[in-house]
Amino acid sequence: MNHLSGMDAMFLHIESPEMPMHIGSLNVLDLPPGYTGDFYEDAKKMMSERLHLAAVFTRKLELMPFDLADPVWVEDEDIDIDYHVRHVTLPKPGTNRQLQQYVARLHSSLLDRSRPLWEVFIIDGLKSGQVALYTKVHHAGIDGQAGVAVAKAIFDLAPTGRVIKPPRPRARHNRYQLGIAELASAAARNAVRQYAKLIRMAPSMARAVRDVVVPEKDEHGKRHWSLPDVKVFAPRTLLNTAITNQRSFAGRMIPLAETKFIAKTFGVTLNDVVMGTTAGALRRYLREYDDLPDKPLVAAVPVSLRAQGDESANNQVSMLRMSLGTDVADPVERLKVIHESSDAGKAMMSRVKTVIPSDFPMLGSPWLVSGIASLLGRSRLANVVPPFANLIISNVAGIPVPLYYAGASVACYYPVSIPAHSMALNVTVQSYNGRLDYGLIACRRTLPDVNDLGDYLLAEHQTLLARAQAHEKESENVKAPAPAMIESAPPATTVTRSRGKTERKLKLVADTAAAPRKRAAARTRRTG
Incomplete structure (x- = not known):
C-alpha cells in the first residue's frame, strides 16, 4: 500500500457532488489518411497495453476504519478496461460546440471511488471527420505537472507508436479489501512519520516566517516586525457564489x-x-x-x-x-x-x-474536512x-512537439479543470x-x-x-538613422550672396529633408 500525502487527501475530502475534484483534457484527433478501422477498439487496446506505465491507472483507494485517517493507495488486480475506456457518438450535426457541451456534462459527474480514479472517452460523430479524446483523472492522484507525465505514457511522438514492454508478472493476492487491523496499524505508522517530518521542518518553517515579515521602525527609531500589506479578500462579483454540479x-x-x-x-x-x-x-x-x-x-x-x-x-x-x-x-x-x-x-x-x-497529519480529516466542505456549499455560505x-x-x-494517440495526430490539447x-x-x-x-x-x-x-x-x-x-x-522608427539631408545640403560657406537667397536655399533643403518623413507618415495613416 502507498499512503496519500496530506495534500493529496485534501482533494478527496473537499470533494462533493457539487464540486467534483478531477482534472482532465480534451484532445481533437486527426485520423490517419484512409483509416478504415474501429478507432475505439484501437484506443482501448493501446490503453490496456500501457496501464503499467503510470501508477494512476492501476491503483485504487482503500478507506481507513471509521474514516479516522487518510486512505491509502492499493493495486487493483482486476481492472475493467471496458469500464474505464468508453465510446460516445455525438448526435448530428456534430459541431465543435456540441462536443464542448458534452465534455462539460461528462466533467460534472463523480468518479467511482471503488475503482482506479480515471476515465477515458472516445467521442466520434464530429462533422469534421475528426475524433475527440476526453480524459479525466482525480486530482488526488496528480497535479498539472504530473498530468504531463501521464500524457507521456499514453501519447507517442510518431504515428507508428512505440514498442511497449509488458509489465513484469507479479503474484496475485486475490484480496478485494485489506483487513481492519492492517489498515489501522498502517495509519498509525504513517501518522508518526508525518509528525516526525513536521518536527524536522519546524526550524526551516520558522526561518521562512521570519523572512516573510517586514522589519519596520517607528517614530522613535525602534524596530518592530509586521506582516506585508496583503489584501485578505477579493471584491465580490457574480463569479463568487456557491456552485452546482452543472x-x-x-x-x-x-x-x-x-x-x-x-x-x-x-x-x-x-x-x-x-x-x-x-x-x-x-x-x-x-x-x-x-x-x-x-x-x-x-x-x-x-x-x-x-x-x-x-x-x-x-x-x-x-x-x-x-x-x-x-x-x-x-x-x-x-x-x-x-x-x-x-x-x-x-x-x-x-x-x-x-x-x-x-x-x-490530521486526525479524523476525512469526516471533518468533508463536513466543512459540505457545509460551505449546501448552506450557501459562499454567497x-x-x-x-x-x-x-x-x-x-x-x-512543444506533435503528439499521436493510437496512430491519430493530436490537433489540440484543451485542459479541463x-x-x-x-x-x-x-x-x-x-x-x-x-x-x-x-x-x-x-x-x-x-x-x-x-x-x-x-x-x-x-x-x-x-x-x-x-x-x-x-x-x-515606433521603436524601429526611433532607432532608424535620420534621412541623408545634411549630406545633400550645400556647405554653409557657399550661402553668402544675400539673405533672401540664403533663406530660399535653406527652405529648399528643409523641404527636401522633410519629404521622406511626410511620405512615411502618410503610409502609416493609410495602413492604420
Whole structure:
C-alpha cells in the first residue's frame, strides 16, 4: 500500500457532488489518411497495453476504519478496461460546440471511488471527420505537472507508436479489501512519520516566517516586525457564489509565438500575458453585466513546488494570489500592474516555497474536512462570505512537439479543470506544439455564456498583439538613422550672396529633408 500525502487527501475530502475534484483534457484527433478501422477498439487496446506505465491507472483507494485517517493507495488486480475506456457518438450535426457541451456534462459527474480514479472517452460523430479524446483523472492522484507525465505514457511522438514492454508478472493476492487491523496499524505508522517530518521542518518553517515579515521602525527609531500589506479578500462579483454540479466549457487557441512576442515587446513574462489576456476578457464580460468592481479582481494561481525532474504522481502545489488590474482601462498599463503583482508574489513564494508542507497529519480529516466542505456549499455560505479570490487561473507547461494517440495526430490539447465554491470560473492554459490552448470551465448556472468570455479572450489577445506591433514599429522608427539631408545640403560657406537667397536655399533643403518623413507618415495613416 502507498499512503496519500496530506495534500493529496485534501482533494478527496473537499470533494462533493457539487464540486467534483478531477482534472482532465480534451484532445481533437486527426485520423490517419484512409483509416478504415474501429478507432475505439484501437484506443482501448493501446490503453490496456500501457496501464503499467503510470501508477494512476492501476491503483485504487482503500478507506481507513471509521474514516479516522487518510486512505491509502492499493493495486487493483482486476481492472475493467471496458469500464474505464468508453465510446460516445455525438448526435448530428456534430459541431465543435456540441462536443464542448458534452465534455462539460461528462466533467460534472463523480468518479467511482471503488475503482482506479480515471476515465477515458472516445467521442466520434464530429462533422469534421475528426475524433475527440476526453480524459479525466482525480486530482488526488496528480497535479498539472504530473498530468504531463501521464500524457507521456499514453501519447507517442510518431504515428507508428512505440514498442511497449509488458509489465513484469507479479503474484496475485486475490484480496478485494485489506483487513481492519492492517489498515489501522498502517495509519498509525504513517501518522508518526508525518509528525516526525513536521518536527524536522519546524526550524526551516520558522526561518521562512521570519523572512516573510517586514522589519519596520517607528517614530522613535525602534524596530518592530509586521506582516506585508496583503489584501485578505477579493471584491465580490457574480463569479463568487456557491456552485452546482452543472458545468459549461469553452476551449480557445492562441498562437504561442504571438504571446511570446507580446511578452518580449512589453518586458513581461508569458504567464503575465496569459493573466492580462484573461483580465481584459473578464473586464469586458463583467462590464456587460454592470458588475465590474472598482477594486481589481484577484486570481488564485497554483504554483508548483516540484523539484526539477520530479514526475511522481502526486500533488506538490501551493496557491498564489495575484491582482489582475481590472480597475485599469488601458490593456498595456494593466499588463504592467499584473507584472508587478506577479513579481511581488513570486518573491514571497521563493522565500517559503521549500518549507511549505505537502504532507501533514490530521486526525479524523476525512469526516471533518468533508463536513466543512459540505457545509460551505449546501448552506450557501459562499454567497455571503467575502471571497478569497475571484477565479482560478493556471498555466501548465506542456509538450512543444506533435503528439499521436493510437496512430491519430493530436490537433489540440484543451485542459479541463475545477471550478470551486466562491470561484465559479477556472481558466487553465496548456502549451502544446506552438499554441496555447485555453480551457474555460465554469458552473453553468453562474456562467451559462462562457463561450462569450472565450471570444472576449481572443479579442483581448488581438488588442495586445496590435499594441505590441505598434510599439515595435515606433521603436524601429526611433532607432532608424535620420534621412541623408545634411549630406545633400550645400556647405554653409557657399550661402553668402544675400539673405533672401540664403533663406530660399535653406527652405529648399528643409523641404527636401522633410519629404521622406511626410511620405512615411502618410503610409502609416493609410495602413492604420
